[in-house]
Amino acid sequence: MFGTALSQLRYGMAVLRNGRIRPRDLERISRDLVATLAEFGEPGADSALLPGQAGAVDPAVRRTVTERSLRATARAAARHTAYYRRTFDELGLDPGTLTPETWDRVPVTPKSALRALPAAFVSAASAPALMALTTGTSGTPTTVWFSRAEVEVSIAMSTVSAVLGMGLRPHHVLAYAGCSRATLPLVNVEESVTRIGAAFVQIGTVDPAVALDRLAAPLGLRGKAPQITHLTTSASYLAALVEEAEQRGWDAADFGLASIGVGGEVLSDPLRERAERALGARVSTSYMMTEAVPSGGTSCDEGHLHHTAEFGHLEVVDPVTHAPTPPGGTGIIVQTPYVPYRDCTLLLRYATGDLVRRPEAEPACAMAHLPATSPVLGRWSGPRSVETPTRSLLTLLDAERDVPQPARYAIEERPGGPLLHVLVRRLPATALRGRLEERATALGLALVGIVPHDDPATMPTTGPVRADLREHTFEAAHPAPVRLASPA
Structure with a gap:
């Protein structure tokens, strides 16, 4: 018990001082949580002290920790990665002088830069051990390198989350x-x-x-x-x-x-x-996304997506100008995973492309102490992706049993606005189209029309989804029963 308390203390001090996190401290914390389960059946009352479970923090303390974390992360990136060394040199930026208010002097990092040359973001002071790829359904797979220490930290965090979450x-x-x-x-x-x-x-x-x-x-x-x-x-x-x-x-x-x-x-x-x-x-x-681990978001009962502030810095910005998105507005998530949680692939102001809406007023829910956005609305691909977001289109289509799942659709630009093409089970689909048009209006989707198809070949190209990453197996869907041989 004393050893666990010591590990929690060392972890807390590392967070406050932005010092090196010892993976074995987090591993011990997570293993002792499991041992508590084995002995008592449920986590103890001190589970609020575990990584990722912190409650409300005094705003002054939070600002101080944020400033230290941003500066430490910027210093590590500027000193040890080729991409940010060049960026800071060209702009004449001193990472040691940055504050949360001046953080926007650091340019947003586009996803295309990481995809084009992942090695330029790997710290020369790190020991790369695991190359993690994203699935690539939204484009070329993104490569992120992790050290062994980062993997151990991530697993320990995941263990705590699996038990408590x-x-x-x-x-x-x-x-x-x-x-x-x-x-x-x-x-x-x-x-x-x-x-x-x-x-x-x-x-x-x-x-x-x-x-x-x-x-x-x-x-x-x-x-x-x-x-x-x-x-x-x-x-x-x-x-x-x-x-x-x-x-x-x-x-x-x-x-x-x-x-x-x-x-x-x-x-x-x-x-x-x-x-x-x-x-x-x-x-x-x-x-959660591979590039921003261990930062992530959790949904509350009131429908907000609350983002951890302990492991990284969250911004919501205009996808074109990168200006801060005002309350009630829609923008993309920009993430900065903090050192020391990350020491291999370092990313500053990484543009995820994920669209969210900022709440018009401060939430009053149980998780109000954490930054809040709407659930992810979709992926930025131009102004149309804000006007007809993926979430609204899926809300429209997923409610219909006559639309095969996962829903296949395509947006075609017309002079008067977007035309929605949808794969349906059978034609004619007059009643279905009428229901979809009525519900599209209720959802605020300004479509000029909806065209049903019963053959994918007649539709414009639809975007890939993760269900398309099919792994084949020799296993039959309903295996035949095994017959035992009769004794001789």
Whole structure:
């Protein structure tokens, strides 16, 4: 117990002074949390002191810590990375003089720069150990290098989050139905789940029929739940599972799921509701991206997305001018992951491209002490992506059973405005089109029309989704029963 308190103290001092974080301190904190579960069944009251669980902080203290963190991160990037050394030299910027108020003197880093030359962002003072790729569904996969220390820190954070946020316990079984190309999430989930004592199942993005069979199959494991209890996946693959379940007659009672965690894509409320009915589990979503780990966002009961302030600096800016987005306005998330949580690939004011809306008034919810935005609305691709955001389009389409899941659609620019093309089950779809047009008006989507198609070949090109990253298997969707040989 004393050792844990000492580790928490060292961690707290490192955060306040922006000093080096010892991975073994965080590992000990997370392992002792697991030991507390084993002995008492639930976390202790001191869990609020754990990394990522801090409550409200005095504004003056928060500003001081933010300033120290920004300066330390800028100094490390300017000294040890080729990209930022050149940037600071050309601008004549001294990283030691920056404040939260002058932080915008640092230029925004476009995602294209990191994709073009990832080595230019790797610190010369680091020891790269793991190359993590993003899935690449929104473009060329992005490469981020992590040191062994960063990986250990990330796993420890993930373990704490799984216990306190997901409620994962040793008798649970978690299945990961995500693409194996998403390197860091897979490493984090597998390690954190097994450290807790729970069981881990790698499903991948196989045929949805195969995935449902695995989710429904009895496990017969001593000390574990009868079936898989937790599922982690993307929104589009969840949509594919819902489509298969609804079309093939699966019932929520066929599964033992208690919780489904969704990330990486926009999850609409209609899809959430359909998934909860079809699979019988609570569906929650969070926000995290490989480039900004361990920074992330958690949804509150009032519908805000609250972003951690402990691990990095969040900004919401205009996607073109990079001016701060005013309350009630829409902008893109810009992230600066702090040193010492990051020591390998260093990023300053990294433009994620993720669109969010700033609240018009300060939230009054239980998580109001954390920076808040709307849930992610979609990805910036020009003014049209703000006027007809992905979230609104999916809210429109995911509510319709006559639209196959995941929804396939395309926006075509016309002189009078955008024309929406939608893949439907069958034509004619007169009644469906009427419902969609009525609901589009209610959602504020200024469409000039909606064109249904029953053949993807007749549609304009649709964007890829993570469910398209299909992994093939020789396994049959419904394996034939095994017959035992009769005794001679």
